[in-house]
Amino acid sequence: MVNAAADAKKNEGNEAFKKQDYSNAVAKYTEAIEIDPTNHVYFSNRSAAYAGWGKYQEAVDDAAECIRINPQFVKAYHRHGVALKGLKKYDEALATLRAGQRVDFNNADLNRLVTEIEPLQARAEQAKRSGMNPAELLKERGNDAFKSAAFEKAIELYGEAIEACSDKPGSALALSCYNNRAACNQQLSNFSGVIRDCTHVLEFDEKNQKALLRRALAYEGLERYRLALQDIRALLAINPSIDIANKAQHRLSNYVRQLKQSN
Structure with a gap:
């Protein structure tokens, strides 16, 4: 049941939003949330106001909270995508939009925003990779394979990346590749492989949380x-x-x- 006092504040926020008075809109939506923090619409509206104001991280946080309260509210995924786009986090934006498409595949707003962000993501990825050394490129290819659930191919690519930086076995890049290869082996239930790679990571970084967790679960598997x-x-x-x-x-x-x- 809608709280009348909270909804009145929401309506005041809507009026401010229409006038592009985003700071006042945020203030009114905040008052509505303080009265009724269980209403997902108030977080959605405040997310839109924050995005209009250029405060994209706050917009991301509110949209995420809206999704948490009501995962079926498709508009929240669009708000989340818009805010992440504002932060130039294109991979995350596409991920949340595709989650929204699983709720409503035919939603025109979601589909339009995906079409806008895909070329931006591709250009950003190309720019990022153009400045990479061979080991970094191999790691990225391994990450792509992992995302596609091609775990054996990812293991091969991470192995090549590790070989490419074998002169620095304790570097952040090498340890990341060992950790990622352990994640692949975990998916394949190759517990000995997980233990071997995580042990290497922990020799250089004894407090590495991912390696400790993965090795523990691998030991349990054995x-x-x-x-x-x-x-x-x-x-x-x-x-x-x-x-x-x-x-x-x-x-x-x-x-x-x-x-x-x-x-």
């Missing part, structure tokens, strides 16, 4: 529960808010306890 629990505890000491790690700690603690009881 039923090496004590080592898995050790990695999970190390990860949670760095970042105690990772939900998957907290669940894994509970699960692994039970496994280790059962092992002790059976010995």
